[in-house]
Amino acid sequence: MLGSLVGLESSEQQIPARLRFVISWALKITLSTVCVSYIAAQISTEGQVFIQLVEHLSLLSTEFVLLSIFLGVFLLCMNWGLEIIKWHALIGTYLSTRWSTSIKGVLSGLTIGVFTPNRIGEFIGRVLAIGPAKRVAATLLSVVNGLAQSIATISFGLFALAFLFDAIIGEELGGVGMVVLRLVLLLTWILALTIYFNLPLFANKISSWKLTVKWAEQLQLLGQISSAQLNRLYLLSLLRFMTFVGQYFLVFSFLLSEPNWLLIGGLSVVSLFSNTMLSFLPVPDILIRQMVALSYFSLFDFDLSIVSIAVFLVWLINVALPALVGVSALMTYRIFKSV
Secondary structure, eight states: OHHHHHOSOOSGGGSOHHHHHHHHHHHHHHHHHHHHHHHHHHHHHTHHHHHHHHHHHTTSOHHHHHHHHHHHHHHHHHHHHHHHHHHHHHHHHHSOOOHHHHHHHHHHHHHHHTTSGGGTHHHHHHHHTSOGGGHHHHHHHHHHHHHHHHHHHHHHHHHHHHHHHHHHHHHHHHHHHHHHHHHHHHHHHHHHHHHHHTHHHHHHHHTTSGGGGGGHHHHHHHHTOOHHHHHHHHHHHHHHHHHHHHHHHHHHHTTOSSOOHHHHHHHHHHHHHHHHHTTTSSSOHHHHHHHHHHHHHGGGTOOHHHHHHHHHHHHIIIIIHHHHHHHHHHTTSOTTSOO
């Protein structure tokens, strides 16, 4: 039954075994080297920010710094742990893969995604970790997983936008204008949820099109995803998004003496929401993060040097460090070997 779901077997056996071995290791070494070099280059580029961070940390107590590091590691593990749980909930259920495959896929995906445009490498890394015969199905399941996280981001982001508009242009719009704006945002949220929870229905309809008949069996796999499974993915994605915001709270807690938590929370959510909406731009992830965060925080007279440090730290905690961990995961599987 699994064979009918995931399509034809791979033609990898047409490549000599020795050549497959060489290609596999050449790819893994190249990707790992590029990842490490990219992160080193970004840290070097942010040299002034790094110096400011070190100077600021020198003013804080050792106990506070150690506590912050512990919380940072905890949020890092919680963030990517939730993502591994989400990914395994899909591929473990529908492709009968092991937990080790899910862990390797997510971590190695980070290694490739950190330097690729639109972080498309995250998807590539996850699919490469899965056997060739299952990769088409895994690609479609990856779309579902990514959509769940995007809908969670939209859910928080739309409500944060209402908060931002009220603070910036609330007086100009007036009471009626704000009601209309909030209604539009609410309807947008409902539309996004409707599309997400009807994904199996859309997949079944698309599978009957002439253009998609080649992948009809794989699309029907999406049609088998239950509402309970979609709901679980959505709730886990909401929880994971909260870890993103928690990281911003953490870094601002030792960068500011009297932080406005409500304002920081709202601006952080809007920044994360905008990052997702602008992810199609062929620009390094950290540059998009900085550009968006600085544009929003500048509206409320924040010290932009502090904001730059916060963005850099969140990127370091949330992306760079787990991407380096992913290098070891990338080395553990054979790209041409079926799971």
